[in-house]
Amino acid sequence: EMQLVQSGAEVKKPGESLKISCKGSGYNFTSYWIGWVRQMPGKGLEWMGIIYPDDSHTRYSPSFQGQVTISADKSISTAYLQWSSLKASDTAMYYCARHSLSGYAYWGQGTLVIVSS
Amino acid sequence: QSALTQPASVSGSPGQSITISCTGTSSDIGGYDYVSWYQQHPGKGPKLMIYDVSYRPSGVSNRFSGSKSGNTASLTISGLQAEDEADYYCSSYTNNRGVVFGGGTKLTVL
Numbered sequence: 001e002m003q004l005v006q007s008g009a010e011v012k013k014p015g016e017s018l019k020i021s022c023k024g025s026g027y028n029f030t031s032y033w034i035g036w037v038r039q040m041p042g043k044g045l046e047w048m049g050i051i052y053p054d055d056s057h058t059r060y061s062p063s064f065q066g067q068v069t070i071s072a073d074k075s076i077s078t079a080y081l082q083w084s085s086l087k088a089s090d091t092a093m094y095y096c097a098r099h100s101l102s103g104y105a106y107w108g109q110g111t112l113v114i115v116s117s
Numbered sequence: 118q119s120a121l122t123q124p125a126s127v128s129g130s131p132g133q134s135i136t137i138s139c140t141g142t143s144s145d146i147g148g149y150d151y152v153s154w155y156q157q158h159p160g161k162g163p164k165l166m167i168y169d170v171s172y173r174p175s176g177v178s179n180r181f182s183g184s185k186s187g188n189t190a191s192l193t194i195s196g197l198q199a200e201d202e203a204d205y206y207c208s209s210y211t212n213n214r215g216v217v218f219g220g221g222t223k224l225t226v227l
Contacts, residue, residue: 035216037163044120044221045155045163045206061215062118095162101210103153103168110162 002026004034004096004108011114012086019082020111022096029077030054033099036070036081039110040092050099051079086115121146121207121219128225134195137222139207140188145217147188151210154183154192157221158203166205167192194224202226 007021022034036048049060053072060070072079079096094111097104122140129135139146139154146152154167165174167183170190180195190209194201207219 037218044204045157045208045218046120047208047216047218049215059214062213099216100168101149101151102172103151103165103208104155104163105165105168105174107162107164 002098002106004098004106006094006096006108006111009112009114011116013117014086014088014115016086016115017082017084018086018113019080020094020113022079022081022108024077024079024098027098030074034072034079035097035099035104036068036079037095037097037104038064038092039095040089048081048094053077053079086113088115088117091115118145118211118213118215118217121209121217123205123207123219123222125220126223126225128227129194129197130227131197131199133197134193135197135224136194137192137205137207137224139190139192139209139219141190141209141217142188144212145188145209146185146190148212149210150185152183152185152190153208154181154190155206155208156201156203157206163206197226199226 033050035050038046048064051070053074096108098106152170155163170185171183
């Protein structure tokens with residue numbers, strides 16, 4: 001069974017760094033792009049970017065370029081989303097999903113990130 | 118890349134049909150047949166309901182259908198049921214090789 005399992009909720013302070021993860025199983029992790037999607041409280045879905053785990057090639061939404069870093073470790077079938085200096089406005093639910101031009105059929109359960117002083 | 122435009126809310130009575138529109142540009146919806154629709158219930162993750170404009174994934178009710186004309190895609194739900202009450206999002210591939218979502222539509226079943 002194909003699964004994406006994300007790391008648990010995080011509570012951080014402004015200025016702190018953070019790296020959340022998304023582990024794939026049940027399929028060839030290196031053969032599919034992984035995408036990240038943000039959902040701020042009470043708001044809609046926002047596409048952040050994607051990574052191809054086999055060679056770590058990335059593509060970012062202009063809105064998120066330079067704000068976050070997407071990476072992957074194919075040896076452990078895991079993709080990451082990281083921040084070097086969190087802001088209160090980064091408070092949101094973050095989803096990973098198996099990227100496809102046709103649509104996102106497989107999603108992680110989401111990681112809630114709360115940034116508060 | 119600006120978000121695709123969806124109505125903030127739609128409503129319908131059980132058994133009725135509703136249609137949610139999703140308007141983009143020739144750089145996204147109008148340029149590719151890669152439009153998808155997602156259903157999201159409160160506190161839950163998104164679920165793919167339609168892909169490639171009009172195809173349903175296995176397990177999705179045939180009450181859900183999708184179409185596209187020019188720069189506008191549509192999701193139609195027929196025979197509305199209480200369980201259909203949720204937020205719905207459209208999405209499209211874009212010409213900068215990314216993805217863009219719509220702002221979301223809240224469906225209320227009266």
